[in-house]
Amino acid sequence: MRKGHEIARGKTKVLYELEGQPDMAVVMQGDAITAGDGARRDVMDGKGRIAAQTTSRVFRLLNLCGLPTHYHNGGEDDDNNEMLVRRCQMLPLEVVVRGIAAGSFARRHPDVPRGAILAPRVIEFFLKDDANHDPLITQAEILARRIATPDEISTMSEYARITYEILAHAWGRRDVALVDLKVEFGRLASGENKGSLVLADVIDNDSWRIWPQGREDLALDKQNYRNLETVTDEALDRIKDDYESVSLMVSSFPQLRPGIVAIILDGAEYVDAGETFARALGRFGLGLARQVTTAGRMPDHAATMAASLDANFKRHRLVFAAVCGAGSALPAILEHTTGQPVVRFDPASGGFDEAALRCAKVLALDDTVVFGRTLLLDAQARAQVLALNAQLNAPPPPPQPGTAFA
Ligand code: 5GP
Numbered sequence: 001m002r003k004g005h006e007i008a009r010g011k012t013k014v015l016y017e018l019e020g021q022p023d024m025a026v027v028m029q030g031d032a033i034t035a036g037d038g039a040r041r042d043v044m045d046g047k048g049r050i051a052a053q054t055t056s057r058v059f060r061l062l063n064l065c066g067l068p069t070h071y072h073n074g075g076e077d078d079d080n081n082e083m084l085v086r087r088c089q090m091l092p093l094e095v096v097v098r099g100i101a102a103g104s105f106a107r108r109h110p111d112v113p114r115g116a117i118l119a120p121r122v123i124e125f126f127l128k129d130d131a132n133h134d135p136l137i138t139q140a141e142i143l144a145r146r147i148a149t150p151d152e153i154s155t156m157s158e159y160a161r162i163t164y165e166i167l168a169h170a171w172g173r174r175d176v177a178l179v180d181l182k183v184e185f186g187r188l189a190s191g192e193n194k195g196s197l198v199l200a201d202v203i204d205n206d207s208w209r210i211w212p213q214g215r216e217d218l219a220l221d222k223q224n225y226r227n228l229e230t231v232t233d234e235a236l237d238r239i240k241d242d243y244e245s246v247s248l249m250v251s252s253f254p255q256l257r258p259g260i261v262a263i264i265l266d267g268a269e270y271v272d273a274g275e276t277f278a279r280a281l282g283r284f285g286l287g288l289a290r291q292v293t294t295a296g297r298m299p300d301h302a303a304t305m306a307a308s309l310d311a312n313f314k315r316h317r318l319v320f321a322a323v324c325g326a327g328s329a330l331p332a333i334l335e336h337t338t339g340q341p342v343v344r345f346d347p348a349s350g351g352f353d354e355a356a357l358r359c360a361k362v363l364a365l366d367d368t369v370v371f372g373r374t375l376l377l378d379a380q381a382r383a384q385v386l387a388l389n390a391q392l393n394a395p396p397p398p399p400q401p402g403t404a405f406a
Contacts, residue, residue, distance in 0.1 A: 001026055001074070001082050011038050012051070013202060018084065023191035024072065027083040029055065029202060033239075035226040037130040042231055044240050052081035054204040054247045058167065061254040062199065065166055065372025067159060070186060070200040088186025088200045091148055094134060095156050097164035098122040098180040102209055102216070103223075105180070115216065121164060123157050128184075155197050156185050158379055163199060166372040170253040171210060173366065176220075179209035205246045220246050258287050259317045259363035259370055262309045264302070264334065265292040266324035273347035274323055280356035284373050286363065287316070295330035302330060303337040310338040319362045321345055321355070 003026050004017030011034045018024040029051040034041045056075030063069055075083035098105050101116045105124075127137040127147075142148050148156070160183050168178040186200035205221050212218040220242040228235050261281050265274045271292065278288055289309060293302040310318065320342045322331040331344040341362050345355040357374060364371035 001084065003082070007087075011041075012048075012206070023087055023189070025085055025087045027055075027075075027085055027202065028052070028081055029083075029204070033206075033222070033225055033236075035222070037133055040226075040231070042225075042236060044236055044243075047240065047243060048081050050240075050243045050247045051202065051204040051206070052076075052083055054243075054250050055202040056083055057247070057250045057253055058203045059199075061170065061368065062163060062166060062372070064254055064369045066376040067162060067166070067372065068193075068196065068198045070188075070198050085200070086191070086198065087189040088198065089189050090184060090186040090200060091152075091156075092128040093137070093142070093147065093156070094126040094128060094182050094184060095160040096124045096126065096180060096182050097160050098124070099164060099168055100177060100179040100209075100211075102179050115214075121161050123160060125153075125156075152185075152197055159183075159185070159197070159199055162372070162375045162379060163203075165375055166368060167203075167208070167253075169371045170250075170368040173368065174249055175213055176249075177211045177214040179211055181208045183207070205243050210246070253368060259319070259367055260287040260289055260313050261319050261321050261359045261363075262289045262291065262306075262313070263321045263323060264305070264330060265290070266296075266322065266328050266330045267294045268292060270323045270347065273352075276352050277321070277323060277345065277347070277355065280352040281321075281359060283377060284356065284360040284363075284370055286360065286370065289313070293330075295324070295328055295333055299329060299333055302333045306334050306337045310340055317363055317366065319343060319359050321359055323347060 002019040004019045007015045007017055007025060009015070012032050013027055013029045016026040016028070018026050029048040031043050031045055031047045032041055033044050033047055052075040056071065059069050059071030063071060070085040070088050072084040072086065075081060098118050099121055101109065101112045101114055101118055105122060106112065106114045125137050125139065125142060126134045128134060139153050142153060143150060163183055164178065164181050167181060171178045183199055183203060184201035185197050187195050187197055208221055209219060209223055210221050212220065224242065225239050263274055263277060265271060274290060278290065281288060291305050291309070293305055295302045306320065318340045320334045320338065320340055322328070322334055322342055322344050324330045324344070324346065325348065326346055331342050334342045343355060343358050343362065360370055360374050364374055
């Protein structure tokens with residue numbers, strides 16, 4: 001990449017301009033590992049490469065789920081750890097999401113047992129201010145200091161929580177508990193969607209606490225470095241090994257094992273409804289197979305079709321969607337001729353999006369990308385309602401000067 005001038009330098013990374021592309025920047029993560037707001041600092045050869053791999057894999061997963069992030073590409077392979085990102089104006093905030101009580105939360109809430117599940121998730125904002133040890137900051141203070149608007153605070157909370165849930169899902173599939181997570185946000189500095197908030201900075205093994213089998217004594221994250229009484233070469237080697245295994249585990253997060261929804265229409269009269277249903281499923285990016293049969297007249301045909309789809313898609317995860325009327329035998333035939341889950345959908349009752357969501361949720365059980373998309377689509381639906389409400393209740397435009405009031 002044609003790196004230009006240095007834009008900014010943090011404790012563990014440097015940001016450069018990208019020549020000829022003013023909307024983009026290059027992030028390079030360095031080999032430093034720090035704790036206590038920089039009070040402890042060591043160099044771990046190769047940490048920058050590992051951190052760039054972890055960050056880019058995490059961000060690629062989040063992009064696939066549809067979350068707005070600054071990440072474009074790079075950082076994963078033999079590319080000098082250079083990650084290409086959209087340029088942002090960073091907000092001076094760390095947004096922490098907690099699903100399990102630990103760290104500074106456990107210290108501030110000694111009455112909550114360490115390791116307790118936190119639901120709903122706890123979302124906290126910290127002001128980035130090393131000199132004052134990144135103090136906790138209230139939403140009122142964020143507003144009063146004009147760091148962010150009320151809408152931006154809601155958006156950050158929502159995106160941070162969804163990020164936590166997506167990563168907790170991915171880690172959970174490897175029997176690792178995501179305890180807490182720190183993320184940061186920026187406003188896109190230029191170009192498309194200029195000014196809108198995106199998840200930015202880095203997300204690597206410094207940004208979270210991860211406990212294999214839910215056990216703190218097996219933790220693989222930076223807390224082991226923070227906890228060292230004295231830093232020795234052996235201790236740093238052990239910690240580097242952990243960072244490497246984490247990067248390797250994260251590499252499988254965005255892997256897609258294709259999920260297929262087999263839409264089985266119970267008669268020609270369902271072809272149009274099948275089209276609408278396919279569009280609703282398309283929003284989750286799921287693969288589709290479509291077949292038409294008639295369970296009442298040709299039960300054997302329906303059963304053979306189901307068995308053959310089941311056999312042909314053995315390397316996929318498959319869900320059958322039976323599009324049929326209320327009394328149809330189709331769902332039962334599918335249920336008893338295959339080992340795959342069956343979602344029944346009667347188009348007469350409407351609810352195409354809900355039926356598509358039911359199919360996606362079945363596949364989301366072991367596909368983090370589909371899981372993330374279900375969360376994002378839900379969040380977008382909520383945002384649309386809030387935007388509509390704001391529109392309905394917008395104050396009327398001020399009267400033109402000289403206009404008479406009735
Ligand atoms: P705590 O407030 O419990 O110390 O930290 C909460 C979470 O945020 C932990 O996952 C921790 O690793 C992360 N975190 C807190 N401060 C920082 C920071 O300055 N840099 C990074 N990378 N992560 C942090």
